[in-house]
Amino acid sequence: MTAGHGIFFDGAVSARQEAKIALGDTALHVTNPDGRLLAEWPFGEIEEVAAPDGVLRLARRNSGLLARLEIRDAALATAIDERAEAVDRSGSIHRRQRASVIAWSVAATVSLVLLGYYGVPALAERLAPLVPPEVERRLGAAVDMQVRGMLDKNNLGEGFECGARPGEPPGKAAFEKMFGRLERAAALPVPLRPSVIRREEANAIALPGGRIYVFEGLIAKAENPDEVAGVIAHELGHVANRDNTTTLLQGAGLSLLFGMVLGDFVGGGAVVLAARTLLQLSYSRDVELGADRYAARLMDKAGGEVRALGTMLERIGGATEPGAKILLDHPETKARVAAINAVAPKGTPVPFLDAAEWAAMRRICGGR
């Protein structure tokens, strides 16, 4: 069958035109009932556009006009399908395209997840040194305000930091002596502001911009001054490695990747949250191992007991950091301790504090 009827819209005016269609050797001819030529479309330039079931709607590619030809005659439609490459009545081209889209989408998803796993932390590590110290200082001040608000439950303000109340200054002096020795050995380019705060958890945190908080619970749990020094050295490792800024950049990268590009469908929020948590856990493991390595070397350089951080970690179950630790269970602590102990000390350790100073430091928060 090489001829039939259809409806033609010329793309210039919305008038509906009854049309005669004839299939030539290389082109489709559209004429009006009087025989005037309305259009001549080469088969190679014909494309099929969206239409309801039972209608074949054709357009001419790259013509600049939106001329349309509608055919309801199934036999004629089949005849055009046979001649025009891009017309796809059986849907096989469409199915092939769909399959390749799905394959590419899955490949893109996998590569984006891999980018999240390898690329984002690597990129954040490269970018962190580029963040100006001024931005980091401001960031530190903002984070400090939030952290203080969260930790200082009783609104003690200045008094939240130990060392100013009666009986506490000797402890503060001991703490400063210990910190000074570590700081000199570390020789970091940023000014540090350490303090002991009234919190019962065995923990310590380093904020961006050089603020370091040692919780009083940590001193209570320690059996000798070098264990406290070891944890402080670990926190100095975070400062030296700029881990806060790196973590922040990683978080931003993950938000971008998993908040905007991936996971934008109903129920996708949960998938995104799970993926982010897993990735962040894997990052934080590397970050902690890096800080441990730094701490061991720094303790050695400062002439302290390298293994003290390990014994402390074992006692408090590896939970030096707040946050998710379900997955960072005991095997993790064992690995961390083993890594610390792998650093061979160069000399005989000299304790950070003598017995009297250590006793004073244990009373830095009122000696409870």
Added chain:
Amino acid sequence: MNGASPPAAAAHVRFLGSRRAYWRLQLRGAFLLLVTLGIYRFWLATDIRRFLWSNTEVAGDTLEYYGTPLELLVGFLFAIAILIPIYSLFFLAALDLGVIGQFSGLIAFVSLFWLGQYAVFRARRYRLTRTIYRGIRFHQSGAPWRYAFRATAWWGLTFLTLGLAYPFQIASLERYKLRNTHYGDLSGRFEGTGWRLFLRGLPLWLAVIIPIGLALGSLIATINFTVLGDALAENADDILSRLAPASPGLAIAVVFALAMVLVAFLFGLILYPLFQALLVRWWSSGLRFGALAVVSRLRTGQVYGAYARFIAWALLFCIALGLLIAPTMFAVDYITTRIGASPVMRELLGTAALLGGYVFAALGFSTIYRSTVIFSLWQLGMNALELSDTSQLETVKAAGTPSSAIGEGLADALHVGGL
């Protein structure tokens, strides 16, 4: 033989699409969204629009959606490139310890809202310029930023008046949108008035607001404010235990208030389809293109039917989920004990199973909603339309150029997208 084309059915709009085909489209889409973590959404949106447009017949001829998924994808990538510096700026502003930092949250919210409205208008332009009818495309004039200011101000007013300004907002915004909507050289306009919608919607608004007002009133009448003020000033932890003895009848007032809030919620739920029906009728009947006027004969009962269909399918899906949960949990438990998983591994597998279940359920309900309520509203809304004078539609001349999909991308990234 001239039977190749049926005579143009004048003065009617018909929807030809089958619900079964739409279900198939949505189900396949849901599965592919899951597998591709959402990247498939550009293709799904295009498929859905092609289906809905192609099956909508106006005065004997069907619409055509001419957009492609790749355009949407590229628009989205552009939008991300625009949004990254903006988000970074907001982040830096939040670090400022002065006035800017204090208000940075509010500033970010308002400007992102504005940007969202900007995106809505530009996305509408994309969709219109990809809509073809009788070989002529629609297009949209007007400045997106101007629409965005208008919409942001109106939404603020609607928020402050607890929704009372909403009819006037939507009338004003639709006037702007339709005034700037053109089919070839034929321009649209909107003749619906805010007052009309206001008067029809007022009883519904009162039905929800009065119980909430009663709840607040009963609480205000019973609470001893001097005691409350003192307790708040002292930042006390035991506000309630100090307040209760000083305010006789507080327990009854609280129970009454909770009951009233529940009543308001139930009224809202029951009346929502009614509101939707009158909104669709009001909006459709306000549409004009030149001399062409539109009237909607949508019946409220039909809209309730659409929601009833949703509830029925959702209940069935709930039952199916309930029947699936126990065997799944058993299977996960069996597998974990079988392979001798460590507690950490077991917790991980359990969480993964839970997550999978949640995503399955959420996608399921969303698919049911789209295939019942959204589909029915489109179908019913279109079938209920009557056109007054379609002779003008025969002589429209082509005008307008296709626009980029950046607006669609922005709307997608800011989660304000429509269909």
